Amino acid sequence: MATLKDVLNQNVHVAAPQLCERLDGNRLRCYACGHQCPIPEGQAGVCKVRYNQNGELFVPWGYVGGVQCDPVEKKPFFHAYPGALAYSFGMLGCDLHCGYCQNWVTSQALRDPRAVSSAQRIVPEAMIGEAVELGARIVVSTYNEPLITAEWAVEIFKAAKAAGLLTGFVSNGNGTPQVLEFLRPWVDLYKVDLKSFDQGHYHQLGGRLQPVLDTIRRLHEMDFWLEIVTLLIPGFNDSTEELQRMAAFLAGVSPDLPWHVTAFHADYKMTETPDTTPEMLLRAAEIGKSEGLRFVYAGNLPGQVGDLENTFCSGCGELLIERWGYYIRAYRITAEGCCPKCVAAVPGRWAKRFEGQIAHLPFLPDRSYR
Numbered sequence: 001m002a003t004l005k006d007v008l009n010q011n012v013h014v015a016a017p018q019l020c021e022r023l024d025g026n027r028l029r030c031y032a033c034g035h036q037c038p039i040p041e042g043q044a045g046v047c048k049v050r051y052n053q054n055g056e057l058f059v060p061w062g063y064v065g066g067v068q069c070d071p072v073e074k075k076p077f078f079h080a081y082p083g084a085l086a087y088s089f090g091m092l093g094c095d096l097h098c099g100y101c102q103n104w105v106t107s108q109a110l111r112d113p114r115a116v117s118s119a120q121r122i123v124p125e126a127m128i129g130e131a132v133e134l135g136a137r138i139v140v141s142t143y144n145e146p147l148i149t150a151e152w153a154v155e156i157f158k159a160a161k162a163a164g165l166l167t168g169f170v171s172n173g174n175g176t177p178q179v180l181e182f183l184r185p186w187v188d189l190y191k192v193d194l195k196s197f198d199q200g201h202y203h204q205l206g207g208r209l210q211p212v213l214d215t216i217r218r219l220h221e222m223d224f225w226l227e228i229v230t231l232l233i234p235g236f237n238d239s240t241e242e243l244q245r246m247a248a249f250l251a252g253v254s255p256d257l258p259w260h261v262t263a264f265h266a267d268y269k270m271t272e273t274p275d276t277t278p279e280m281l282l283r284a285a286e287i288g289k290s291e292g293l294r295f296v297y298a299g300n301l302p303g304q305v306g307d308l309e310n311t312f313c314s315g316c317g318e319l320l321i322e323r324w325g326y327y328i329r330a331y332r333i334t335a336e337g338c339c340p341k342c343v344a345a346v347p348g349r350w351a352k353r354f355e356g357q358i359a360h361l362p363f364l365p366d367r368s369y370r
């Protein structure tokens with residue numbers, strides 16, 4: 001019987017030339033993520049999905065691990081087209097191996113024998129046709145790390161753009177200048193999961209802090225719409241000192257960067273750690289504000305975090321968007337993207353008018369792609 005690796009190796013394409021460099025001895029340097037693996041002939045990179053065969057870099061193509069329709073608030077983007085439906089696809093594999101991953105069944109599919117996943121062959125036109133039919137405004141590569149399948153995401157996003165849709169990445173931010181240049185024409189929204197501000201912690205997850213920080217700076221400079229999420233894990237990344245340094249860094253990039261601190265619950269290999277409480281989120285959010293961030297949100301505990309699910313004008317304090325979880329209760333931003341009271345511009349990407357929500361909870365499309 002064919003293994004998942006066999007199946008994936010039948011669904012490949014040659015890497016984009018911008019994301020591959022020839023080294024000596026038939027090795028290839030991959031630039032799709034911050035590992036920048038030098039890959040010897042016959043071997044795969046750290047992610048296990050990009051590999052060197054006969055001196056060519058082969059990369060995933062022509063499949064998805066799954067599709068789901070999410071409110072854009074779930075990604076989370078709070079300053080980008082509130083209420084829009086985000087047609088979201090995931091692939092298999094990851095460049096990191098976080099012990100608390102909530103999507104480990106797909107992200108660790110090639111590393112962990114317990115992660116049993118399958119690949120569904122698909123063409124971009126079928127996906128985008130379904131996205132349009134369902135009323136989605138945004139197509140998002142998410143659930144696993146999209147950087148490692150950047151070429152395939154761009155192929156899907158080309159079809160999305162042709163249909164007038166917006167696009168987004170939900171990523172760990174372990175990028176390179178090369179991959180960001182490659183993505184820039186095709187990606188509108190970018191969420192980075194900043195997991196810690198400590199190199200030792202990143203090492204435990206299989207990555208490095210510096211490429212993530214460099215990517216956050218570049219994404220902002222390159223005018224992607226950027227939001228940052230930190231899953232607050234008790235005892236891992238929640239010390240006052242670490243949160244202060246993290247928030248100060250983000251405020252230094254831009255005080256207008258939305259920062260979402262979200263609640264952890266036990267998952268995968270991290271089952272002994274207690275869940276994040278509302279009080280822990282409130283404390284982290286307070287640190288974010290005191291370091292100068294203007295838009296700080298607390299997530300995953302709807303109705304338990306005071307007004308930290310809502311958006312307020314940073315100029316006059318007017319309530320602009322009222323939320324409960326992913327549900328938009330009230331929307332008051334003007335057609336020009338401004339506060340209705342003081343007319344200050346609200347940072348973000350706004351539709352001319354709020355058109356309601358097709359769904360405020362995730363749902364699966366009612367037919368498969370098999």
Ligand code: SF4
Pocket residue numbers: 030031032033034035036037044045046047048049050095147148
């Ligand atoms: S995507 Fe990252 S982990 Fe995978 S081969 Fe390229 S550089 Fe290595």
